Amino acid sequence: MNRRTRTSTRWITASALALALPLLAACSGDTDPTQSPSETTPPSESATATPSETERDPLTPPTFESPESEEQAAEDAKEAAVAFNEAHVPIEQARDSQALRQYLGDEALIEWQGQLDNIIEFDVTIEGKITFTPNDAVTVSSSKGNSEFGLATVSGCVDLSEYIFQGPDQDPLEWPNDGKRPYLYDLAYQGDTGIWKILSSYEMEGTC
Numbered sequence: 001m002n003r004r005t006r007t008s009t010r011w012i013t014a015s016a017l018a019l020a021l022p023l024l025a026a027c028s029g030d031t032d033p034t035q036s037p038s039e040t041t042p043p044s045e046s047a048t049a050t051p052s053e054t055e056r057d058p059l060t061p062p063t064f065e066s067p068e069s070e071e072q073a074a075e076d077a078k079e080a081a082v083a084f085n086e087a088h089v090p091i092e093q094a095r096d097s098q099a100l101r102q103y104l105g106d107e108a109l110i111e112w113q114g115q116l117d118n119i120i121e122f123d124v125t126i127e128g129k130i131t132f133t134p135n136d137a138v139t140v141s142s143s144k145g146n147s148e149f150g151l152a153t154v155s156g157c158v159d160l161s162e163y164i165f166q167g168p169d170q171d172p173l174e175w176p177n178d179g180k181r182p183y184l185y186d187l188a189y190q191g192d193t194g195i196w197k198i199l200s201s202y203e204m205e206g207t208c
Helices: 014-020 024-028 070-094 097-103 106-121
Strands: 125-128 131-141 151-159 163-166 180-190 195-203
Touching (some): 070 097, 070 106, 070 125, 070 151, 070 180, 070 195, 097 106, 097 195, 106 195
Antiparallel strands (some): 151 180, 180 195
């Protein structure tokens, strides 16, 4: 059985980034501010594209009606976890901390804000996408002062194989295990906003 690990939940930790982008800080001081950016630095078209009328803005979490059953809570929480992963690339391309806060509770925010800060500091280019395939089984419980079905634990497989994380003058990082990692998310329904926020996330042992 997979178990939770208490390692960092971010895709890239500060120490890993330092190893992946050697001498980046030193090189940044020699950059000519008038020089045109390289082909790898501009944000992708998806970061500036205007969503269609039927397309949800990934920088804004989806909202849900208050769950009235375990089945509804499970389906909504899974959808929220999928949406969070789909939002990663647009949020990181936009360097949008406010969007991150809308998806995450305080504990999870500390971890994921750290990754966003690294991306900003080291001028990392982000492209591609991250996908999450949830498992069928979801644990649902009640939350104090909120909904009878307001807490949910969703597990599944995160796929980073199309997530491009690249520093200036560096090759994109390569992900082990074909970029696939088993993950678990604890979510809580926010009655005032209709958002299922992620309270915490854990990388699980094993593969998927």
